[in-house]
Amino acid sequence: MTEAVTAPSSAAEHNPFIQMQRRFNIAADLLGLEKGLREILVTPSQEMTISIPVKLDNGQLRVFTGYRVQHSIARGPAKGGIRYSPDVNLDEVRALAAWMTWKCAVVNVPFGGGKGGVICDPRRMSIGEKERLTRRYTSGLLDLLGPERDVPAPDMNTGEREMAWIMDTYSLHRRSTCTAIVTGKPVGLGGSLGRTEATGLGVAFVVRESLKHVGLPATGCRVAIQGAGNVGSYAGLFLQEMGHRVVAISDMYGAILNSAGLDMPKVREWLKEHGRLEGFPGAEPISNAELLECECEVLIPAATEGQITSQNAERIQAKVIVEGANGPTTASADAILERRGVFVVPDILANAGGVTVSYFEWVQDRMGYFWDKQDVFDREERVLVEAFNSIAEAAQRYGTNARIGAYCVAMDRVAYCLKIRGIYA
Numbered sequence: 001m002t003e004a005v006t007a008p009s010s011a012a013e014h015n016p017f018i019q020m021q022r023r024f025n026i027a028a029d030l031l032g033l034e035k036g037l038r039e040i041l042v043t044p045s046q047e048m049t050i051s052i053p054v055k056l057d058n059g060q061l062r063v064f065t066g067y068r069v070q071h072s073i074a075r076g077p078a079k080g081g082i083r084y085s086p087d088v089n090l091d092e093v094r095a096l097a098a099w100m101t102w103k104c105a106v107v108n109v110p111f112g113g114g115k116g117g118v119i120c121d122p123r124r125m126s127i128g129e130k131e132r133l134t135r136r137y138t139s140g141l142l143d144l145l146g147p148e149r150d151v152p153a154p155d156m157n158t159g160e161r162e163m164a165w166i167m168d169t170y171s172l173h174r175r176s177t178c179t180a181i182v183t184g185k186p187v188g189l190g191g192s193l194g195r196t197e198a199t200g201l202g203v204a205f206v207v208r209e210s211l212k213h214v215g216l217p218a219t220g221c222r223v224a225i226q227g228a229g230n231v232g233s234y235a236g237l238f239l240q241e242m243g244h245r246v247v248a249i250s251d252m253y254g255a256i257l258n259s260a261g262l263d264m265p266k267v268r269e270w271l272k273e274h275g276r277l278e279g280f281p282g283a284e285p286i287s288n289a290e291l292l293e294c295e296c297e298v299l300i301p302a303a304t305e306g307q308i309t310s311q312n313a314e315r316i317q318a319k320v321i322v323e324g325a326n327g328p329t330t331a332s333a334d335a336i337l338e339r340r341g342v343f344v345v346p347d348i349l350a351n352a353g354g355v356t357v358s359y360f361e362w363v364q365d366r367m368g369y370f371w372d373k374q375d376v377f378d379r380e381e382r383v384l385v386e387a388f389n390s391i392a393e394a395a396q397r398y399g400t401n402a403r404i405g406a407y408c409v410a411m412d413r414v415a416y417c418l419k420i421r422g423i424y425a
């Protein structure tokens with residue numbers, strides 16, 4: 001029970017905010033949400049655009065533009081990453097912030113959703129310039145941020161180093177060390193063991209549950225992975241450990257295929273040494289487009305948005321798609337895949353292992369007591385299995401697919417909090 005297949009690829013098919021709204025509207029209809037509540041749920045609660053003056057290494061001053069959007073704080077502090085990119089824009093940040101609200105609600109962690117971005121090209125900036133940019137951006141957001149208000153994390157082109165700068169800047173202004181202000185920090189500075197692997201491991205847990213759900217074997221399935229970064233390469237590693245065969249994997253330069261299975265520890269070593277997959281011994285080079293359409297049982301898009309569209313959904317051979325990336329499938333492709341009987345696990349569940357362990361990091365920071373890695377992994381597994389089951393149950397109850405089932409679970413949880421908190425007038 002989804003919308004009809006719509007016109008082929010268009011600007012709208014690639015606008016993340018429009019994509020989010022289309023899924024939102026279907027779920028809101030199924031939940032029977034009243035108009036006013038829909039409006040609150042879809043409207044970002046707060047948006048900030050700031051100018052960030054930075055002294056460049058050559059002595060010149062340049063003003064960058066930064067955003068922070070808090071989509072919802074109904075269930076807890078806003079949670080979401082900060083991306084540095086030349087083409088980040090407010091619509092994209094809004095969509096990503098809303099996704100975070102739904103993602104946190106799907107795994108039932110007590111966070112709302114937020115996202116940040118700065119228009120810059122980090123590849124053309126020195127470490128010093130990035131540090132000054134990060135610190136000034138943080139100081140511009142001081143009134144918004146806080147461990148009980150808004151807790152950023154890494155996203156595209158930001159990582160542990162930037163999180164350490166944010167934590168330090170915030171702490172200096174507050175005159176006390178506050179590790180819980182950001183997650184994704186280095187271990188030793190309040191970071192959590194297992195956070196690095198968490199998203200890929202979560203994808204592997206979700207693949208395992210999906211195979212069980214659709215009646216495919218628990219071992220020996222062929223897996224194709226788009227994206228050999230943090231998410232894709234760890235997902236491949238854990239799936240190989242679970243007894244599956246990673247037959248194809250790609251990076252932004254192209255893909256490699258070996259139907260007998262690629263050795264994931266060796267693939268990761270090769271990548272570390274060479275920086276790209278090209279030339280990996282014993283594998284055939286194929287294109288990224290071919291990877292998406294190759295023969296496999298499981299496809300994991302773990303690179304970027306808008307990869308499975310109305311243009312290629314018809315040719316995808318996988319029986320199960322588990323979305324490691326955010327927004328890899330467009331709403332038009334959803335309808336085609338559903339008609340063809342492909343089981344799609346949406347991003348807001350499939351890659352939620354990351355935010356789940358970010359939540360564990362925040363909890364550990366606030367306790368000042370840290371868990372061992374196995375403890376983190378065991379807790380993550382429990383959260384994801386429970387979330388998977390609640391989504392499968394919702395999909396059945398509402399007669400819809402897993403994506404809309406996930407939106408129903410998430411929106412219902414956020415709407416419940418809004419209703420019992422009431423509207424302060």
Ligand code: NAD
Nearest residue numbers: 199227228229230231251252302303304324325326351354
């Ligand atoms: P990453 O930068 O470590 O890896 C991205 C990989 O995708 C690289 O191998 C890159 O070469 C490849 N890639 C980029 N563009 C591509 C393209 N057009 N075609 C094919 N390959 C391409 O990033 P990551 O942390 O692994 O994140 C991947 C995705 O997962 C993103 O959508 C991100 O938002 C999402 N995600 C990441 C996390 C996390 O914890 N890292 C959590 C949730 C969601």
